[in-house]
Amino acid sequence: MKTSDLMEQRAAIVARMNAAHTADDNAAFETAETELRNLDGKLERQRKIDAADRAEPGTPINGDGKLDTEIRSRFSVSRALAGAAGLGVDWGFEREVQAELAKRAGKPAEGLYIPTEVFETRVLTTSTGSELVPTEHRPDQYISALTAASVVRGLGARVLNGLTGNLSIPRETDSPAIGWVAENAALTPDDADFDSITLSPKHAGALSEWSRNMLLQASPDVETLLRQMLARNIALTIDRAAILGGGANEPTGVLGTSGIQKVTAPTNLFDAVADAVALADVENVGASRGLLTTPEIRKVAAKALDLNGLPIGVDKVFHSQPTTFSNQVPKTLGGSPGTEHGLIYGDWSELLIGVWSEIDVLINPYESTAYSKGNVSIRAMATVDVAVRHKKAFVSIEDVVPATIDAMPGSGS
Template identity: 40%
Template sequence: MKLPELLEQRAAKIAEMRSLQTTADESSRDLSGEERNRFDALETEVNGLDSQIKRAKTLDNLERSAEATPLNGGTRDFQTEASRYSLTRALAHASGLRVDAGRELEVSQEIENRSGRKAQGIFAPDSVFRVQRNPNMEQRVVTSAGDGAGLVFEDGRPQDYIDALRANLITARLGATTLSGLEGNVGIPKLASSAGAEWIAENGALTSADGDWDKVTMSPKHVGALTEFSRNMLLQSSPDIEQLIRRDFAASLAVALDAAALVGGGSNEPDGIITQLIAGSGLGTLGGPTWSEVLGMIANIELANAATGRL
């Protein structure tokens, strides 16, 4: 039995137990013999369900963190199948077009199993939205008769496709660490203060100075990109709309991540690195810092013994 069904049964039994007790309380009496027998029976059943729920949760957690199983009984693993995922086929299937989207549907199902969440449409692996270099772009509704008209033609030079001007991305080049496969809040251990050393006389006793450990807790933030394009764009466009859509999404997400990592602090955004430094550096805003303010920020970092990387 699946976890949601077990939880539903448990809730129903507890509701019945509460009803029995409420009936007795309203009559200012204790449970009758029959009511007590039913209450005890329900309690036993709830305890049994608790054991099943615990096992189901354990299995769900293990399955989410496990390596992917082959799809359709094949020998290729999840990452191989995900690398062949077609965003346009997935979107065409979701829009009702008759296309072969078997791989896309199975990859979506595997992501559902791993994440424990039901897709509201169809899931796509995050690798689809990654670009190796120079990402970022913003896109509005693209149709064959509107903004996307330049991609629908009889005679053109798709090999000379001109991309949009994009912001340079900095965070990845500076060596930012990316953590994948996280679920819920994540605690990273932190050494708040280390044990102290002291000079002592011969045969003198050292004073105990234990280290103090803490943790930095990260909570999930959500970022996404939304674009629309028409059926004609799926059927007629050239060059390959698959790569254009992937690049567009990846670029939009990459710039959003870069801006949040460096500055952030906006609505629903994480706190960026520079935003965290401003308070203690005397740098009023990022709008027009003076050279002395920049040097002051560097000095404060060094005085805090935090200059462990490149400034």
């Protein structure tokens, strides 16, 4: 039985109790009071069931345990948008998925949810070998909007889903000192120190006008275009902010976090990465470490030669550290566009990404400008925030100019 049905029954019983009280009918009042106690027990159990149901990741469609795979193969962004706009298309599957996505987000969409699995992409990663291998993100990691084309999620950032308000997380900054003392000697008192990090909702979105013909097209090229537009406008924006955001209305990001460690003005990549690893070691940084940098930096590493003129290998230049190359990393760190590139090394599980909603798309076929042309206005939004748990867990390698820096000591630029 639904919670709403039980609430209606409760209201009816309370009305009977009021009537019995007014009529001074004690027997009728006691009967209604007993029914109310029993119903309140049922209502409490149903509320617990509802809460547990909302926490579930979603029931696989058709019971095949392959919801993510089915979404990637069957879900059509263009059909979903056309159906929501009231156009004559068959979007039964897309509507069916909405219930599952609402469970993920913990609340219904303002318009409709676009499942993030449809934006799945590949990133270049090297971990043990000297060659780059295209590695696909695990499907079960596609939890929320920011994973649509997110390199930071693939590196191991922790995602907190279903948030409903500001989230404050206590953080230990200093532990009590432990010392040895002689017999009957007093211990020196020392307290632990704490502060907190806060995640608060920040909104990223895009408002655009799409033509009626585009939404009605069944062409795979049009479907790909629609996915790319949403992924670029929402998921990539969130990903960039997680790396380096502007603060205020958007997250600060790793590089913008005050207090992270830094390696400045390195003369070669090999030594710079060695210094970054050493800084992380000194601070007892965890094992989920990785490097994130730009494709231009990879080009420098790939050209490094040994004394015999043979390629050294990208993996050796980066000390066999798992390395991801992405154009999401900024290329304007203190210099003109395309000059100073960023390298970030650290334990990416120390990066928290709070998610308040999936990609929520609202269709408006009646907006005056779009309506006059037979088009539809589309608003896509996601609500997230980013915070670093321990600042010393990340090292920024700064002032790296690909055109002048060496890959190895004494190799020449």
